[in-house]
Amino acid sequence: MRYVREDNGPWYRQPWPWLLMIPPVTAVFVGMILLRAATYEPDGLVVADYYREGRAINEVLERERFAAQLGLGGELVREGERFVLRMEGTPLPPAPLTLRLLHPTRANKDAEIRLTHDAHNGAWVGNLATLPTARWHVHLEPEDRSWRLRGRLEPDASRVTVSAGG
Template sequence: MHATDKQPWYREPWPWLLMILPLTAVVAGFITAWYAVVSNDGLVADDYYKEGMAINQTLHRDTAAIALDLGATLHTSADAHTLHVTLAGKLSPLPNMLRLSILHPTQPGHDHVITLNTAGDGSYIGAMPSLGNGRWRLILEPPQREWRLTGVWWQPHTKTLTLDNRHPAKIQTNNLN
């Protein structure tokens, strides 16, 4: 019999190497749980049922815009501080003002609402906020919210945008590079 020099298990490298992966997973799990508790769930709605029921009312406003044959052209000024909107369709009388919601797709804190005042003959004008680069969702509607026009605005490249619910697949943008 040979006498072998046996070391305790904790002095061997293999048990420690085998334990590193499960220990890393446990630590990552705790970090993930901590982050889930302290972070803001900005996209989760508290009253999701009511919001789901409101979809039918929203679709009704789109249908009303189609029935009125409404369309709008949005154009920013050269300095990008003023927004000009031209409304066309079978709407009589024209509203004195319009509301344009500029919505960020993922961060509600970056949303803007612009009040557009009439400038005559279906034209409206308002102050354009400073928008970050990227994709923005637009909703144009009167103060009473009977109808709405929607579209997507790419910043900073899109200077002119046509909103037309009659042909949603044909939303037109004129890019000026």
């Protein structure tokens, strides 16, 4: 005697249609997630006016050469919310300095701090409430932008050396 099973039930009670639908449904959900990730934040690495930025590189290099001629350098120390800068080389007037902390990929996370001269310890001091953990590019320059020093603040580091070569 031979047993033949007849399935006369509706299609949605069968396992095969559901198993065949898993890959297309998964592809739709993954596509929606990728679309959301691609449009969440603008790409910070793309420069709108690349020609003007390329021409400005010579000005930046000249400012760094001038800082090297002056023998400028220093050490930036992060103490919680406080940044303390001790300069070396040619003595500078006690004018304020601008410290820029640039995120490598997200321009909207960049921070700018105004460092003022503290006559008691001969250093420049500034405060920044929050700084997310990241590898930061450090740019230091006076208000007249005549020279520039660079450095890199590593995650979880409290000190960075700023110099003309970066």
